[in-house]
Structures are given as structure tokens and as C-alpha cells.
Amino acid sequence: MNVLITGGAGFIGSHTADLLKKKGYKIKIMDDLSPPVHNGEWPDYVQGKGYELIKGSVTDKKQLIEAMKGVDYIIHLAAYQDQMPDFSRFFMVNTVSLSLIFEIILEYKLSVKKIVYSSSQFVYGDGIYISEDGQEFFPELRSEEQLKNKGWEVTDIKGRSAKFVPFRENQKINPTNSYGLSKMASEAMALRLGRTYNIPVSILRYSIVQGARQSPRNIYSGALRIFVTQALAGKPITVTEDGNQLRDFVNVEDVARANILMIESSKTDFEIFNVGGGKGYSIKEFAIMVKEITKSDSEILIDGRFRRTDTRNAVSDIFKLKSIGWLPINTPEKSIKDYVNWIKEEGFDVEKIVENIDRGHRRLV
Ligand SMILES: NC(=O)c1ccc[n+]([C@@H]2O[C@H](COP(=O)([O-])OP(=O)(O)OC[C@H]3O[C@@H](n4cnc5c(N)ncnc54)[C@H](O)[C@@H]3O)[C@@H](O)[C@H]2O)c1
Structure with missing residues (x-):
């Protein structure tokens, strides 16, 4: 079976590809390798593994047609993720790309068996x-x-x-930023077009995903990247608000299993699932975990800074996905350890990353 993973040079896509490969699938990866996540080159972790690598954008119909030929399943992960005021770009990359996928399937009568769409816990807003x-x-x-x-x-x-x-799949969704809005529009489109044209779709609303290969250059990649790089650089670990806001964290290997379950189980057709860690942690607790695991002397600084469109609490109920046999196996501690080891192995300049984080936060809306 052939699987196309859009955004497969990224964090979740590359782990999904590795697990699919172990299970005997043939893999095509389409990625535009754009900054800040990439520098135009294929990362080491997707090279030499027998994947067909296609450099191209999911917003380019011609390139997408080439990538979609001969494919049985599409796991659509390519996305623009940030909190910047370039509102239209979220819809171009995250939503128009999905409409192109459906358009191409119909136009070229492709026999795609399923589309898995990566949505986000962000669609719930404050819930x-x-x-x-x-x-x-x-x-x-x-x-x-x-x-x-x-x-x-x-x-x-x-x-x-x-x-x-905690968020349940059947509640009203109410995103607080353009990223979440673009995911909400894509979800609605996937379900409507999927049903109308009988193309099975599954939608996954990931919570905060963590583990190795999460680009430290991506402003959007959250607390793990910020806290770990600050801790390794010996700089204060900066916690927003009062640190008591709750989040749930899910390990990327568990997310890869959820993605594959979507293509292997017809019970998931036209369904939406939360994919989370199943337990809320305060951000302060998470900062303490990072400090302990990195054995850092950094102080944990809680000085009342905030981000305008952050939600106060975000924890997903994962009962629905558990009821079809999926469980989050890995702990946040494992994710932190894997990420720290990877950052060290790759030799990232943590001081520079911390400077960029400070600069980046001043641009957020
Ligand atoms: N990481 C998380 O915590 C999280 C949480 C919720 C949802 N998601 C969703 O999961 C998906 C994967 O996220 P990730 O964490 O692996 O991010 P990532 O940035 O590591 O991977 C995304 C990949 O998409 C590629 N990409 C971006 N624009 C593209 C374009 N126009 N054409 C082709 N490729 C393009 C990037 O180069 C990157 O390799 C995204 O859709 C994201 O919105 C992630």
C-alpha cells in the first residue's frame, strides 16, 4: 500500500513515516522544506530510508497531482503554524491545500482509499x-x-x-486564532466533501505533540522547545501567566500510531478523534519537569508575561480514541528526554534559539 505524507519532512510526518515503513507500507513524502522549520534541504532523518521524496508545495496543484499519483492513502500534515497576523496564509496552506486534494481525486478519478487530516486541539478555543x-x-x-x-x-x-x-469531540468548536480557524474550515470541508464523494476521511485533533525532531526553529512549537533550550542555555525558564494554566501533552510516537490506526480501521471513517495525553499538567509543573530532566540551574521565571490569544486551559478527553483500542503509552518525561537528547546530538546553538524566542514573542498576536 502506498501512502503519501504531506509535510512528511516535519516532526509528526517523519515519525509516522518510520512507523509505516516498519509495517511494510511504501512511502512518498511531499514537503516544501521551507524555513523556519527547514533550510531547503531534506533532513537526515528522512534520507536513505527508501522514501520517495518530492520537494513541492501542497498549494501548487501541478506538484500535488504528481505527488498523488498511485497513492492509496493520504496523511495530510503540511501546515502553516504560527501566531502571526498574516491571516490569509493559514487558509492558503492549511485549507486550500485540502480542497486541492479533493479536487485532484475527482478530476483524475484517483482511487484514494482515505484522507487523514491533521487538525488541532486549537479548534476548541477556550472550550x-x-x-x-x-x-x-x-x-x-x-x-x-x-x-x-x-x-x-x-x-x-x-x-x-x-x-x-475537558474537550469532547462533539462539542461546539470556537478557535481563537487564524491557525485554529483554518483547521476548523478544513475539518468541515473534509467531512462534507468526503461524504458527498464517498472518500473516507478521518480527522485527528492533536493536543500538544512532543518528542525528538520537533523543530527548535519553529516559533509555534511551544513549551517544550522554549523551556528545554532556555534550560540548556542556562537562561531563565520563562513561564507565561501564573503557570497554573493546564495543558495535555502527547508523545509523537503515540501520535504516529493514531495516524496509522486511521488508515487501518474503517471504524474511523468520517470520524473526529482527540489525540492527547489524557492528563492535564500545569505549565509550571511542566517547567519543573524540564528543569529536573536537564539538571539545569536556571530559575523558573513567572513574571506575568502573556500571549494575547492563548487559551487558559486546554486538555482533551481521549475516551473516544481509547474506545477503539488506542492508548497514549509514552509519558511527557520520555518526550522531554527524547527531545533533549536530540537537541544535543544535533548540536543546535541553544543560545541563539533562546534569542530568537525572545524576538519572536514580541511579534506574536
Ligand atoms: N506539533 C503539534 O503539537 C501539533 C498539534 C496539533 C496539530 N498539529 C498539526 O500536525 C501537522 C504536523 O505538524 P508538525 O508538528 O509535524 O509540524 P512540522 O512543522 O514539523 O511539520 C510540518 C511540515 O509541513 C511542511 N510544509 C509547510 N508548508 C508546506 C507546503 N506549503 N507544502 C508542503 N509542505 C509544507 C513543513 O516544511 C514541515 O516539514 C500540522 O498540520 C499541524 O498543524 C501539530
Whole structure:
């Protein structure tokens, strides 16, 4: 069976390719190798493994037609991920690319058996909260003024405290930025076009994915990259808000298994699944884990900095995916260790990365 992985030179794609190879699949990777994740060259970890490597963009129809020929399954991972105000680019790369995939299947009568679309926990936004009097509500983004006054918690319209509810696949989605909006549009498109033209699709909403090969150059790659590089550079580990915001972390090898389950189980056709670690950690707890694993002397600095469109809590309920036999096997500690080892082996200049993180954060919206 032939599998095309778009964005396969990236973090999740390359781990998915390695696992597919072990299982005997033939793999094509399409990637534009663009900065900041890449420097135009194929990374070592996809070379010499027998993968067919196609340098091209998922936004270019001609290149995509070539990549899609003779393919049984498509795992669509290529994406623009950031928090910048170039709003249209998110839709061009993340959404228009998916519409091209459907268009090409119909136009060239390709016998693609399934499309797996990589969505994100980000589509939930702040999700659902329950107020003190038991009312469920979908909070609006916390205002800049609230955040400047260190009002970190989500409150109901009367300003009273409220309880966060872990995200379930069937709840209303409410993304807080263009990245999440582009994923939301793609999900809707995948389900509609998939059903109309009888092309099975599965949608995976990953939580924060962690492990080796997560590009330290990608501004968007989150707490693991930021904390590990700061810890290794001996710089303060900078935690946003008060550090009590919750997140769930899932290891990339577990995510690769989830991707493959989508192409191997017809029970997943036209379904959406959360793919998460199953447990919420506070960001402060996670910073402490990184500090311990890296044996760093860095202080953990919690000085009230914040990012305008961050959600307060983001933890996914993974009951649905567990009910079809998937479990997150690897711990966040393993992900941190794998990432630290990889950063050291590759010889990244951690001081420079930390400088870029500081510069990058000043550009975020
Ligand atoms: N890593 C996470 O925590 C996470 C969480 C939720 C969702 N996701 C989603 O999973 C997918 C994979 O993410 P990742 O973490 O592996 O990111 P990544 O940046 O490591 O990989 C994405 C790959 O896509 C490629 N790409 C970007 N634009 C392209 C284009 N126009 N044409 C061809 N290739 C292009 C990049 O060069 C990169 O190799 C993305 O769709 C992302 O939105 C990731």
C-alpha cells in the first residue's frame, strides 16, 4: 500500500513515516522544506530510508497531482503554524491545500482509499466552562486589559469563577486564532466533501505533540522547545501567566500510531478523534519537569508575561480514541528526554534559539 505524507519532512510526518515503513507500507513524502522549520534541504532523518521524496508545495496543484499519483492513502500534515497576523496564509496552506486534494481525486478519478487530516486541539478555543450555578458557557477570549491586570482565570459574565471541562469531540468548536480557524474550515470541508464523494476521511485533533525532531526553529512549537533550550542555555525558564494554566501533552510516537490506526480501521471513517495525553499538567509543573530532566540551574521565571490569544486551559478527553483500542503509552518525561537528547546530538546553538524566542514573542498576536 502506498501512502503519501504531506509535510512528511516535519516532526509528526517523519515519525509516522518510520512507523509505516516498519509495517511494510511504501512511502512518498511531499514537503516544501521551507524555513523556519527547514533550510531547503531534506533532513537526515528522512534520507536513505527508501522514501520517495518530492520537494513541492501542497498549494501548487501541478506538484500535488504528481505527488498523488498511485497513492492509496493520504496523511495530510503540511501546515502553516504560527501566531502571526498574516491571516490569509493559514487558509492558503492549511485549507486550500485540502480542497486541492479533493479536487485532484475527482478530476483524475484517483482511487484514494482515505484522507487523514491533521487538525488541532486549537479548534476548541477556550472550550466549555461551568459557572458556579451550574450553567455551561463558551467564554470569549480574555481581554488584553484582564490579562494586563493578571486576571488569568476564565470567569462567567458576572465575573464569578468557573470550572473548565475537558474537550469532547462533539462539542461546539470556537478557535481563537487564524491557525485554529483554518483547521476548523478544513475539518468541515473534509467531512462534507468526503461524504458527498464517498472518500473516507478521518480527522485527528492533536493536543500538544512532543518528542525528538520537533523543530527548535519553529516559533509555534511551544513549551517544550522554549523551556528545554532556555534550560540548556542556562537562561531563565520563562513561564507565561501564573503557570497554573493546564495543558495535555502527547508523545509523537503515540501520535504516529493514531495516524496509522486511521488508515487501518474503517471504524474511523468520517470520524473526529482527540489525540492527547489524557492528563492535564500545569505549565509550571511542566517547567519543573524540564528543569529536573536537564539538571539545569536556571530559575523558573513567572513574571506575568502573556500571549494575547492563548487559551487558559486546554486538555482533551481521549475516551473516544481509547474506545477503539488506542492508548497514549509514552509519558511527557520520555518526550522531554527524547527531545533533549536530540537537541544535543544535533548540536543546535541553544543560545541563539533562546534569542530568537525572545524576538519572536514580541511579534506574536
Ligand atoms: N506539533 C503539534 O503539537 C501539533 C498539534 C496539533 C496539530 N498539529 C498539526 O500536525 C501537522 C504536523 O505538524 P508538525 O508538528 O509535524 O509540524 P512540522 O512543522 O514539523 O511539520 C510540518 C511540515 O509541513 C511542511 N510544509 C509547510 N508548508 C508546506 C507546503 N506549503 N507544502 C508542503 N509542505 C509544507 C513543513 O516544511 C514541515 O516539514 C500540522 O498540520 C499541524 O498543524 C501539530
